[in-house]
Amino acid sequence: MIEIEHLSKRYGDNIVVDDVSFTIGEGEIAVVVGTSGAGKSTLLRMINRLVAPSAGRVLIDGQDTTTIPEDELRHRIGYVIQGYGLFPHRTVAENIATVPRLLGWDKKRIATRVEELLDLFQLDPGEFARKFPHQLSGGQQQRVGVARALAAKPALLLMDEPFGSLDPVIRGKAQDDLLAIQRRLGTTIVLVTHDMNEAFHLGDRIAVMDQARLLQYAKPADLLTHPAEAFVEQLVGTAERPFRLLSLMTVQDAMEPGHADGEPITVSATLRDALAQLIWRGRPVLPVADASGAPIGRISVDGILKHGRPLA
Amino acid sequence: MPTLRPTLHLDRLGSVIAGLIALALFASPFVTYRANRIVSGEGRLLVDALPPAGALVTIAVVLGVALCAALARKPLVRLAAASLGLCVIFPAVGFSAGFVTPAGNTFARVSPAIGFWLLALAFALLATDALTRLRLGPWGRLAALSIAAGALALLLLSGAWNDLSLMKEYANRAESFWREARQHLWLALGSMGAACLVGLPLGLASHRVPALRNAILQGLGIVQTIPSIALFGILIAPLGYLAANVPLAAALGIRGIGAAPAFIALFLYSLLPVVANTMAGLSQVPADVIEAARGMGLSPRQRLAQIELPLAFPVILAGIRIVLVQNLGLATIAALIGGGGFGTFVFQGIGQTAIDLVLLGAIPTVALSFAAAIILDAIIDLTRRGAA
Numbered sequence A: 001m002i003e004i005e006h007l008s009k010r011y012g013d014n015i016v017v018d019d020v021s022f023t024i025g026e027g028e029i030a031v032v033v034g035t036s037g038a039g040k041s042t043l044l045r046m047i048n049r050l051v052a053p054s055a056g057r058v059l060i061d062g063q064d065t066t067t068i069p070e071d072e073l074r075h076r077i078g079y080v081i082q083g084y085g086l087f088p089h090r091t092v093a094e095n096i097a098t099v100p101r102l103l104g105w106d107k108k109r110i111a112t113r114v115e116e117l118l119d120l121f122q123l124d125p126g127e128f129a130r131k132f133p134h135q136l137s138g139g140q141q142q143r144v145g146v147a148r149a150l151a152a153k154p155a156l157l158l159m160d161e162p163f164g165s166l167d168p169v170i171r172g173k174a175q176d177d178l179l180a181i182q183r184r185l186g187t188t189i190v191l192v193t194h195d196m197n198e199a200f201h202l203g204d205r206i207a208v209m210d211q212a213r214l215l216q217y218a219k220p221a222d223l224l225t226h227p228a229e230a231f232v233e234q235l236v237g238t239a240e241r242p243f244r245l246l247s248l249m250t251v252q253d254a255m256e257p258g259h260a261d262g263e264p265i266t267v268s269a270t271l272r273d274a275l276a277q278l279i280w281r282g283r284p285v286l287p288v289a290d291a292s293g294a295p296i297g298r299i300s301v302d303g304i305l306k307h308g309r310p311l312a
Numbered sequence B: 001m002p003t004l005r006p007t008l009h010l011d012r013l014g015s016v017i018a019g020l021i022a023l024a025l026f027a028s029p030f031v032t033y034r035a036n037r038i039v040s041g042e043g044r045l046l047v048d049a050l051p052p053a054g055a056l057v058t059i060a061v062v063l064g065v066a067l068c069a070a071l072a073r074k075p076l077v078r079l080a081a082a083s084l085g086l087c088v089i090f091p092a093v094g095f096s097a098g099f100v101t102p103a104g105n106t107f108a109r110v111s112p113a114i115g116f117w118l119l120a121l122a123f124a125l126l127a128t129d130a131l132t133r134l135r136l137g138p139w140g141r142l143a144a145l146s147i148a149a150g151a152l153a154l155l156l157l158s159g160a161w162n163d164l165s166l167m168k169e170y171a172n173r174a175e176s177f178w179r180e181a182r183q184h185l186w187l188a189l190g191s192m193g194a195a196c197l198v199g200l201p202l203g204l205a206s207h208r209v210p211a212l213r214n215a216i217l218q219g220l221g222i223v224q225t226i227p228s229i230a231l232f233g234i235l236i237a238p239l240g241y242l243a244a245n246v247p248l249a250a251a252l253g254i255r256g257i258g259a260a261p262a263f264i265a266l267f268l269y270s271l272l273p274v275v276a277n278t279m280a281g282l283s284q285v286p287a288d289v290i291e292a293a294r295g296m297g298l299s300p301r302q303r304l305a306q307i308e309l310p311l312a313f314p315v316i317l318a319g320i321r322i323v324l325v326q327n328l329g330l331a332t333i334a335a336l337i338g339g340g341g342f343g344t345f346v347f348q349g350i351g352q353t354a355i356d357l358v359l360l361g362a363i364p365t366v367a368l369s370f371a372a373a374i375i376l377d378a379i380i381d382l383t384r385r386g387a388a
């Protein structure tokens, strides 16, 4: 658990982060969004003390981070930045081995870990281990960047616009991969992004920042239904609100008993995808099937639409 | 339908080289004959400089190379032709010395003349052009250099050049030649080493502390603008004072003139390239690489040793290459103030109007600089690990 308590950062008279407090639960993904210059990166960099706070403190599992030596703290926290910052003179394997080497792991353990991570990120060790960063595509570099950050099995991963320089298709895939890996490893993640779709896709909770202040820290659905300030509403996008809300729920949430004709929709699909199916096929209602394909109920346009607005 | 006609393709540089060869062969003397080492001499065309059969063969080979230069397109063929040409004219000029000198005459001197030098230049141009077109890797270039050095050593050790005036000058001072060679290398390499020892930390400091940067660069820039003679003059007073008042300095051989001011002058000239390139190398390390290194918990020292220096190394080496080539040439002027080195022969030769003595000092200097440039370029290429 990460507790951020009254964290502030000042450069001269300029307040860059102003009294920000929030808590990130074990294994959760907290996404920080906000306009450019809002202080997102500064907030993130105060967690691993790349920036020294002017006031406030950060607790990791109850321990004040200032009681841990800086380098040691950073060995325990993964860090991924937009350009990845891969070391150009080191191979992929050497890049990934950076922190384990600093920690003095033995060679065999490092080699095993590197191979494990390359497999996890779908990079064939035989092909990629000996390549240099400039020989990789943007998407491959990104995966190596995340693999490197996870090498020493950190409980916390900080990511500053980690998908910022990927094209939309690769970006979607990278987000899904990150989610899958995060669910598997149970890593706590704090991720900074500009992209609201990304925030709603990945975030268990979303922190909205503007002009150094934290405006709201809430579950994605609450952010949509109960925005704390006009700025939050605006950032979320009034035109997109219903669809974002639907994408946060699955067919399970709006399923009705009964029967319908046609190709069934799976119960784990998001309501947004289900609505798209109904519109495209010109049907008011379609059957719902479970993972094995057995029919378990039905879903209707009206039923879905009711979920696209705050409950009265 | 296009007509298929065999066309002769004229290579542009090759044609120039061929013209140069023709000029050298038919319009310029191959060797100069002088009755003794300081009188002015008379030129001998190649046909007169060798016995008829030898002259014929040499002319045939040289013309063949000219033809190759103008017409052949494969770099390997051109390289082979140039090498063959060099392998013929170098022994030929040595042989010519024995042929032209009257039997039993120990005063007469024979030197390569403009014709020989033009031929050597033409062949060397052809060879370097071919080597460039071959795009040799660093190891290939080092191998080519070793072969050239080996061939030169073979030529000199075989005694084929012993009758040439240049080698007679050498024979008269073999001992001092090697002593000055050592001194020359010590001056050039020692001052370079000292410049690295001081310049690397200075470059690092000015990279880290922007306030220092301008002061250091401007100071060193001013040193670069002082002519060497003036710098010697400036150094005489403080060094003389040091020698007179500090016994240790005197014991170390530090005096107002001699090797010490030469060494210090070379050292001062070397500082700017080392400092400037260290700074440039460090500042071109990408910011996100440094940020990532910090974020992963590399300590400042680990960051410097594992990330910044390795990434800056090729640029720093480029600075060292500049210094090395510059120092090997510049060390010649040490002789002006009694500092020794190959310059000794150059200035003696100028004093005595003995051009071959000048060459005895100048040729090794040029050859050393040339070899140093090739070796360091190859090393720089080899250290660019992982670069695009």
Ligand SMILES: Nc1ncnc2c1ncn2[C@@H]1O[C@H](COP(=O)(O)OP(=O)(O)OP(=O)(O)O)[C@@H](O)[C@H]1O
Pocket (backbone or CB within 6 Å): A011, A016, A034, A035, A036, A037, A038, A039, A040, A041, A042, A043, A194
């Ligand atoms: N070292 C520094 N010295 C002075 N001001 C700084 C420093 N670092 C950041 N700032 C200022 O703090 C503010 C917040 O910067 P920060 O990088 O945290 O914003 P951000 O929300 O990450 O923006 P972006 O989305 O563009 O990355 C900016 O106005 C920036 O100019």
Ligand SMILES: [Mg+2]
Pocket (backbone or CB within 6 Å): A040, A041, A042, A160
């Ligand atoms: Mg930022």
